[in-house]
Amino acid sequence: MQFDDRTFDQFARACGSPDGERLLFDAHATQWASPYGLVALLAAGHALAENAEEKPLLTIPADKDVARYWGRAGFFRYAPECFEIHGKVPRVPPAPESDVLLEVTPVRGADDVHEVVNRIQERAAAILAGELGLEAQATMGFAMALSEACQNIVEHAGTSGWVAVQTYHWRRKLGRRVVVIAVADAGVGFRHSLDATQARRYGDRWGDATALEAALIQGVSRFRAPGRGQGLQGILRYVKRWSGKLAIRSGSARIAIVPPWDDDLPLTDRLPPFPGSQVLLIIPAQQAE
Numbered sequence: 001m002q003f004d005d006r007t008f009d010q011f012a013r014a015c016g017s018p019d020g021e022r023l024l025f026d027a028h029a030t031q032w033a034s035p036y037g038l039v040a041l042l043a044a045g046h047a048l049a050e051n052a053e054e055k056p057l058l059t060i061p062a063d064k065d066v067a068r069y070w071g072r073a074g075f076f077r078y079a080p081e082c083f084e085i086h087g088k089v090p091r092v093p094p095a096p097e098s099d100v101l102l103e104v105t106p107v108r109g110a111d112d113v114h115e116v117v118n119r120i121q122e123r124a125a126a127i128l129a130g131e132l133g134l135e136a137q138a139t140m141g142f143a144m145a146l147s148e149a150c151q152n153i154v155e156h157a158g159t160s161g162w163v164a165v166q167t168y169h170w171r172r173k174l175g176r177r178v179v180v181i182a183v184a185d186a187g188v189g190f191r192h193s194l195d196a197t198q199a200r201r202y203g204d205r206w207g208d209a210t211a212l213e214a215a216l217i218q219g220v221s222r223f224r225a226p227g228r229g230q231g232l233q234g235i236l237r238y239v240k241r242w243s244g245k246l247a248i249r250s251g252s253a254r255i256a257i258v259p260p261w262d263d264d265l266p267l268t269d270r271l272p273p274f275p276g277s278q279v280l281l282i283i284p285a286q287q288a289e
Contacts, residue, residue: 001029003037005247005280013272015044023048023056025083030061035164035182036280038075038104042162045082047186047275050159060087068092073164074103101127101179102165113150117143120165124179127167131177133286134242141238142179142283148231149183149279157187157276174261174284181281189276190215190250197221208251209269216248216255235281242283250277259284 003011015023025041027033033041049055058079061067070076071092079085102120107113124146125139146165153161163183170178191211198220199206214220219233239246239257247256247264252273256264261284 002032003027003030003041004032004034005036005249005278008036008040008249008274008278009271011040011044012274015048015274016272022052022054025056025058028059028062028087030066031063032066033070035073035104035166035180036184036278038070038073039162039164039182039184040278042075042078042082042104043184043186043276043278044274045079046160049082055082055084058083058085060085060089062087064090072103073100073166074105078104078106078162099168100164100166102163104162104164106160107150107153107163107183107185108160110151110154113147113154116150116163117147120146124165127179128283131167131285132179132283134283138242138283141241145235145238145281146181148235149181149281151231152277152279153183153185153187156190156193157185159185159187159276161185161187161276170282170284173263176285178282178284181279183279184276185278186274186276190248194220207269208253209255209267212248212250212253212255213267216246216257239281239283242286244281244283246282247280248277249274251275 045056068090071090076089101123102116105116121143124142128134128138128142129136150163161184165181167177167179170176191208194211194214198214202210216232216236235246236257243259245257245259245262247254252271254268254271256266258264258266
């Protein structure tokens with residue numbers, strides 16, 4: 001069993017259980033989880049823990065290598081805040097060289113965003129230039145994209161979220177190394193954030209899918225001041241320049257900027273509802289390995 005953006009809808013459907021029922025997240029058979037899967041799992045646990053008397057249950061992966069990766073990625077550092085954990089959490093010493101550029105990190109305010117960017121900037125520069133073959137100027141754009149993705153939590157979610165950054169070999173069709181940013185929260189989501197300024201304008205067409213299109217494609221913001229809320233447009237320009245992928249899921253819809261090397265759908269509606277927003281940003285190496 002794999003847990004990533006491709007299997008997330010199954011996960012979201014399972015989270016929609018009747019009120020009052022304590023959920024068990026059984027990761028026992030998990031063979032792999034992406035950064036997206038890990039931060040989304042924390043977002044789900046956080047939402048359920050806030051709305052119930054008891055935290056949901058979580059069984060850790062039986063595969064020791066998978067469990068160690070979860071530990072190396074920083075998942076178990078924050079999981080006890082969201083789950084009652086069953087199973088032995090592995091002790092993982094910090095690795096001097098790792099494919100995990102940024103461990104799972106909470107984002108609760110603007111100071112957290114600055115810390116995230118500062119922690120990753122130097123190391124990301126080496127990865128982007130050395131492993132992905134990007135120009136030096138791509139480093140600043142990467143830091144901007146990371147910052148804006150995290151800032152979305154601070155300005156729109158109404159709650160905390162998590163971010164993780166990793167590099168690995170993308171085997172599906174592309175066959176290159178990629179760097180991945182995954183950001184997730186279980187806050188109010190795009191539609192609710194834009195309701196006050198946009199719902200009347202769109203009328204009966206207003207919903208999660210329309211809100212995502214308005215925010216990403218049209219640059220609509222809940223802020224009335226000129227220049228505010230344009231972070232997604234900056235991410236969009238960066239992704240297109242480097243043939244990357246951007247996918248945002250919020251509520252019951254998902255929008256994606258799909259590069260030639262991927263087969264995702266540009267817009268999907270009527271998905272299993274899930275609170276908040278989940279962002280996936282993938283930048284590939286500029287030449288095949």
